[in-house]
Amino acid sequence: MKIKVCGIADNEDLKSIAASGVDLVGFIFASSSPRYAAGKIDPATSEKISVEFPLVKKVGIFLNEK
Numbered sequence: 308m309k310i311k312v313c314g315i316a317d318n319e320d321l322k323s324i325a326a327s328g329v330d331l332v333g334f335i336f337a338s339s340s341p342r343y344a345a346g347k348i349d350p351a352t353s354e355k356i357s358v359e360f361p362l363v364k365k366v367g368i369f370l371n372e373k
Contacts, residue, residue: 313368314342318356325360332363337370 312324313333324332334353335342350367357365 311366313366315353316348318359321356321360321363325363330364331366332360333366333368335368336372337368339370340368 309330310328311331311333312329313335315321315324315332315334321332334348334350336348336350337343353365353367357363
């Protein structure tokens with residue numbers, strides 16, 4: 308079984324969740340989602356904070372993007 312946690316908004320979230328041993332973390336980029344990080348994170352920022360955790364796979368959640 309794989310465990311994924313979505314809604315990562317900042318480096319502190321990622322640190323806490325990665326330390327718990329999850330397999331995947333998700334970044335919500337769909338602005339219409341109630342879990343969207345209210346502009347706190349974008350793909351470039353998520354990439355920067357993800358470098359510290361190379362063993363945790365990352366997932367981006369998008370809606371109707373080109």
